[in-house]
Amino acid sequence: MTDDRPRGRALIELDRVEKRFDEVAALKGVSGSIMEGEFFSLLGPSGCGKTTLLRLIAGFDEPTRGAIAIDGKPMAGVPANLRPTNMVFQSYAIFPHLDVAQNVAYGLRRLRLGREETARRVEEALGMVDLAGYGKRAAHALSGGQRQRVALARALVMRPRVLLLDEPLSALDKKLREQMQVELRRLQRAVGITFILVTHDQEEALIMSDRIAVMFDGEIAQLASPETLYRRPVDRRVASFIGVMNFFDARVTGESAGLIELDVAGLGPVAIPPEQAPGGRNAAGTTVGIRPEMLTLLFSDTERAEHEVSGEVVDAVYYGDMTYYDLKLPGTERPATVSMRNTAGRPVLRPGDPARVGWGRESVILLA
Amino acid sequence: MSRADAGAMPARPSGIRRLLRGEAAQGLVLVSPTFLYALLLLAAPLTLVLLISFWTQDYLELDRTFTTANYAEAWSDPLYRLLMGRSLVISGVVTLTTVLLAYPIAYFVAFHVERNKALWIFLITIPFWTSYLLRVFLWKVILGYNGVLNSALLGLGLVDQPLTFLLYNANAVVITLAHAWAPFAILPIYVALAKIDRSLLEAAEDLGDGPLRRFWRVTLPLSMPGVIAAALIVFIPTVGDYVTPRLVGGTDGLMIANMIQVQFGKANNAPLGAALAVSAMAIVAAISLVFLWLNRRFTRGGG
Numbered sequence: 318m319t320d321d322r323p324r325g326r327a328l329i330e331l332d333r334v335e336k337r338f339d340e341v342a343a344l345k346g347v348s349g350s351i352m353e354g355e356f357f358s359l360l361g362p363s364g365c366g367k368t369t370l371l372r373l374i375a376g377f378d379e380p381t382r383g384a385i386a387i388d389g390k391p392m393a394g395v396p397a398n399l400r401p402t403n404m405v406f407q408s409y410a411i412f413p414h415l416d417v418a419q420n421v422a423y424g425l426r427r428l429r430l431g432r433e434e435t436a437r438r439v440e441e442a443l444g445m446v447d448l449a450g451y452g453k454r455a456a457h458a459l460s461g462g463q464r465q466r467v468a469l470a471r472a473l474v475m476r477p478r479v480l481l482l483d484e485p486l487s488a489l490d491k492k493l494r495e496q497m498q499v500e501l502r503r504l505q506r507a508v509g510i511t512f513i514l515v516t517h518d519q520e521e522a523l524i525m526s527d528r529i530a531v532m533f534d535g536e537i538a539q540l541a542s543p544e545t546l547y548r549r550p551v552d553r554r555v556a557s558f559i560g561v562m563n564f565f566d567a568r569v570t571g572e573s574a575g576l577i578e579l580d581v582a583g584l585g586p587v588a589i590p591p592e593q594a595p596g597g598r599n600a601a602g603t604t605v606g607i608r609p610e611m612l613t614l615l616f617s618d619t620e621r622a623e624h625e626v627s628g629e630v631v632d633a634v635y636y637g638d639m640t641y642y643d644l645k646l647p648g649t650e651r652p653a654t655v656s657m658r659n660t661a662g663r664p665v666l667r668p669g670d671p672a673r674v675g676w677g678r679e680s681v682i683l684l685a
Numbered sequence: 686m687s688r689a690d691a692g693a694m695p696a697r698p699s700g701i702r703r704l705l706r707g708e709a710a711q712g713l714v715l716v717s718p719t720f721l722y723a724l725l726l727l728a729a730p731l732t733l734v735l736l737i738s739f740w741t742q743d744y745l746e747l748d749r750t751f752t753t754a755n756y757a758e759a760w761s762d763p764l765y766r767l768l769m770g771r772s773l774v775i776s777g778v779v780t781l782t783t784v785l786l787a788y789p790i791a792y793f794v795a796f797h798v799e800r801n802k803a804l805w806i807f808l809i810t811i812p813f814w815t816s817y818l819l820r821v822f823l824w825k826v827i828l829g830y831n832g833v834l835n836s837a838l839l840g841l842g843l844v845d846q847p848l849t850f851l852l853y854n855a856n857a858v859v860i861t862l863a864h865a866w867a868p869f870a871i872l873p874i875y876v877a878l879a880k881i882d883r884s885l886l887e888a889a890e891d892l893g894d895g896p897l898r899r900f901w902r903v904t905l906p907l908s909m910p911g912v913i914a915a916a917l918i919v920f921i922p923t924v925g926d927y928v929t930p931r932l933v934g935g936t937d938g939l940m941i942a943n944m945i946q947v948q949f950g951k952a953n954n955a956p957l958g959a960a961l962a963v964s965a966m967a968i969v970a971a972i973s974l975v976f977l978w979l980n981r982r983f984t985r986g987g988g
């Protein structure tokens with residue numbers, strides 16, 4: 318497991334930030350630090366307050382309560398044009414009355430760099446986003462992906478301390494999006510600027526980020542590295558938002574030798590170390606989560622696992638390299654999903670077939 | 686006709702019906718009222734004026750031999766040139782004043798009114814439900830020798846004599862026209878401002894612009910189509926206005942349309958009046974084209 322402690326120096330500090338719009342509480346006390354040079358993502362479902370938080374950092378809105386500091390300086394009352402941040406807007410916000418080069422040079426004018434230096438920096442920024450030579454194009458003659466890259470170049474050319482990206486890839490088709498994800502990550506490493514990316518796409522957040530803040534309903538539910546989020550989600554919401562998770566009803570039966578003893582419906586008794594209960598624990602009825610790839614189907618009698626349980630295949634979905642099985646286990650209503658790699662000689666089971674499922678205690682996560 | 690034939694009718698429509706069912710025919714039918722309307726009310730009178738402008742008045746008759754003498758006179762006589770020039774200047778000033786007055790109002794409603802924008806726009810138009818003549822006379826009451834303004838200035842001791850440059854001159858025409866056309870200028874500017882994507886303004890701010898620079902570099906250029914539309918809406922009809930100059934313009938405020946009216950009426954020289962009208966129209970058209978060209982430059986982007 319990766320070390321989850323943030324490295325380096327905190328660039329942005331959020332201290333119990335709240336934001337209300339009339340009756341709507343968009344943010345209900347968000348705290349945390351974003352490190353210098355980090356690729357940080359805000360991940361959460363629609364309406365959870367991601368854009369609101371980004372706009373507070375950019376300076377388009379002021380928090381109702383709480384404080385934001387960038388580079389150690391409190392930002393209260395500092396307007397957006399005086400903050401060391403630049404934003405790539407969800408709608409790209411390309412100026413329609415300017416051409417590509419004029420768009421990219423927009424913020425440079427204030428710096429009075431002179432004609433040649435400005436042109437050089439614009440060309441350099443366009444080169445970074447793979448649009449060298451597009452300077453004279455009119456804004457309306459650009460494709461969605463090109464617009465997005467112009468918006469990126471326009472922000473990067475300012476060499477900000479922090480680049481804020483509000484779902485910059487959501488308007489692109491799948492292929493271009495995947496390409497841009499890799500591209501953005503590469504770019505961020507190359508320029509060393511702190512990126513804060515807003516997304517509701519968990520896969521995108523996992524692929525790109527150093528750390529992710531998962532938000533629900535105006536609050537950060539968990540702030541951790543992608544690996545920790547996937548392997549040690551603190552609660553059911555986080556667990557089901559990131560990847561696929563099987564949930565089992567469970568009961569804490571006791572504690573011995575530093576292990577938490579559980580009785581899991583459908584799987585039986587198991588004892589886990591406290592690290593596998595990242596969200597703490599409730600005494601009585603709780604939930605346990607196991608990822609589909611942590612469950613194994615045992616095809617031959619000689620195959621053994623730490624724990625075994627018998628069930629029946631309800632559904633099998635064949636993906637080529639993988640097969641996803643839904644299994645009915647005794648003592649539980651909800652079928653459990655198991656993913657199996659289709660290696661040579663391994664049969665594909667059909668609905669109705671009996672199946673033996675193996676699992677290990679290290680795959681069990683106790684969810685708050 | 687037998688019942689069988691009657692039954693077959695819908696399947697084999699008659700010639701006219703078939704014609705009416707075609708898509709092109711349906712289109713024609715749809716536009717024909719508008720087309721007829723345009724033909725009768727716009728094209729026909731215009732053609733007539735154009736024709737007359739090439740004829741000659743012969744007492745009560747019109748001499749229909751082709752001549753360009755009317756145009757020669759219209760373009761060379763110093764009086765007509767003066768009136769034409771004055772009309773353009775007055776219209777230009779009216780346009781400028783109206784747009785400058787309308788812009789802040791439109792801006793306020795577009796950016797600073799949170800709720801009920803439509804209601805605000807509606808309220809702005811209320812004064813203009815009264816008759817135009819009533820409003821002109823209102824300005825007479827305000828600007829006149831014994832008018833509201835002079836009484837107030839005298840009462841405050843700011844002047845010893847009533848001001849005489851207020852009414853019956855070009856100033857009065859400009860004030861009255863600017864007031865009359867304000868709502869027509871507010872609307873297009875408002876629409877252009879309301880259409881501006883707010884994230885563009887935030888982007889400008891994000892890239893370092895303070896409010897003034899942002900206005901100058903983003904808001905104003907992007908609202909230019911509305912400004913130009915407003916300018917055209919005000920400029921085109923005011924060049925040809927003759928009611929306002931007649932009522933509040935005195936002799937110094939008379940415009941080309943007053944002369945056209947005189948030619949068609951008292952002077953009994955319809956061809957010369959027509960030539961003046963066509964000339965004015967041509968000049969206005971040329972100026973409008975310049976405006977439209979400007980508009981394209983602002984909206985094109987790049988270059």
Ligand SMILES: Nc1ncnc2c1ncn2[C@@H]1O[C@H](COP(=O)(O)OP(=O)(O)OP(=O)(O)O)[C@@H](O)[C@H]1O
Pocket residue numbers: 338339341342343361362363364365366367368369370517
């Ligand atoms: N200007 C505003 N006025 C009133 N309510 C607002 C405003 N902006 C946001 N909200 C509310 O605050 C909450 C959070 O909105 P926000 O835009 O931050 O969500 P989000 O996480 O960015 O969602 P999405 O993924 O859909 O963009 C929502 O309930 C929204 O309705």
Ligand SMILES: [Mg+2]
Pocket residue numbers: 367368369
């Ligand atoms: Mg959002």
